[in-house]
Amino acid sequence: MVNAIEINHLSKHYPKKRAVHDISLEIAAGEIFGFIGPNGAGKSTTIKMLLNMIFPTNGEALIFGMDCVRDSVAIKEMTAYVSSDVRYYEGMTSQDIFNYVAEFHQISNSSQMIADYLERFEIEPHKKISELSLGNKKKIAIVSALIQQPKLMILDEPTNGLDPMMQHRLFDVLEEKRKQGMTIFLSSHDLHEIQAHCDRAAFIKNGEIIAVEMINKGSSDGKRVTITSQTVQVEAITALGGTLISHEETTFVFLFTGNLSRLFAYLVQQDVSDITIHQLELEDKFLSMYE
Numbered sequence: 001m002v003n004a005i006e007i008n009h010l011s012k013h014y015p016k017k018r019a020v021h022d023i024s025l026e027i028a029a030g031e032i033f034g035f036i037g038p039n040g041a042g043k044s045t046t047i048k049m050l051l052n053m054i055f056p057t058n059g060e061a062l063i064f065g066m067d068c069v070r071d072s073v074a075i076k077e078m079t080a081y082v083s084s085d086v087r088y089y090e091g092m093t094s095q096d097i098f099n100y101v102a103e104f105h106q107i108s109n110s111s112q113m114i115a116d117y118l119e120r121f122e123i124e125p126h127k128k129i130s131e132l133s134l135g136n137k138k139k140i141a142i143v144s145a146l147i148q149q150p151k152l153m154i155l156d157e158p159t160n161g162l163d164p165m166m167q168h169r170l171f172d173v174l175e176e177k178r179k180q181g182m183t184i185f186l187s188s189h190d191l192h193e194i195q196a197h198c199d200r201a202a203f204i205k206n207g208e209i210i211a212v213e214m215i216n217k218g219s220s221d222g223k224r225v226t227i228t229s230q231t232v233q234v235e236a237i238t239a240l241g242g243t244l245i246s247h248e249e250t251t252f253v254f255l256f257t258g259n260l261s262r263l264f265a266y267l268v269q270q271d272v273s274d275i276t277i278h279q280l281e282l283e284d285k286f287l288s289m290y291e
């Protein structure tokens with residue numbers, strides 16, 4: 001089956017900056033894929049190349065097997081984009097925008113769908129853009145993208161400005177759409193939302209992809225274990241599957257991937273004054289990669 005997105009050795013070099021350098025990625029159809037990186041890492045530049053808003057210096061990107069430069073018109077017919085900053089004509093209302101989008105994309109019988117989204121995202125249809133807050137404008141951008149019924153949705157920081165309830169509703173809709181076959185490419189700074197909703201994520205730093213990770217929603221492939229003890233031996237815990245991350249006086253922090261029962265069996269023989277065990281968060285990986 002053809003990949004939803006395939007990026008081969010893609011670069012965008014400016015005279016004084018390698019914004020994106022030699023990145024390659026494959027994203028399967030039906031994935032929710034996260035794209036994580038600090039400010040200036042190259043996320044928006046990558047997205048703009050996918051959408052043919054800027055030309056690559058080298059390499060190629062394919063969407064459903066079509067070339068992002070050569071076949072950009074056909075790609076736009078099946079791809080919707082929610083940009084990080086939302087700009088519309090100030091005098092238009094939400095309803096005007098939704099009607100325009102539906103007509104432009106020749107979506108038949110869109111009235112009921114628009115009415116459903118208005119209700120779901122609590123959008124006031126007759127308010128002008130000039131009267132709306134950032135979060136309310138963002139909701140219009142999201143619904144405009146959904147109305148297009150795209151095969152691929154690219155979202156750049158979609159939850160920026162949305163209240164927690166609306167964030168929740170957005171991800172409910174995205175999960176539903178994914179079940180119907182939509183592919184979702186989500187650029188975000190919010191590691192918790194990537195962890196909660198994505199199947200995989202790519203980490204980008206200084207224009208280069210430094211890791212692509214499977215995301216284990218809910219479960220984790222490790223624990224962060226913090227132990228305060230006068231008697232615990234670091235070597236003993238290392239032998240059980242721990243890696244010492246830091247320590248201060250008698251408090252030791254381990255990344256633990258071994259068998260917890262064996263760890264407890266060792267600890268009951270020790271003088272332990274405190275212990276905490278946390279799920280290893282994507283944040284731990286992110287921080288260790290970007291330090």
Ligand SMILES: Nc1ncnc2c1ncn2[C@@H]1O[C@H](COP(=O)(O)OP(=O)(O)OP(=O)(O)O)[C@@H](O)[C@H]1O
Binds near residue numbers: 014019020043044
């Ligand atoms: N037109 C341009 N000319 C020169 N440098 C540019 C241009 N556009 C972007 N850059 C640089 O390329 C790098 C990547 O920028 P990009 O906007 O892709 O980052 P980002 O990961 O989306 O960041 P953020 O999370 O802050 O939006 C930055 O250092 C940026 O300053």
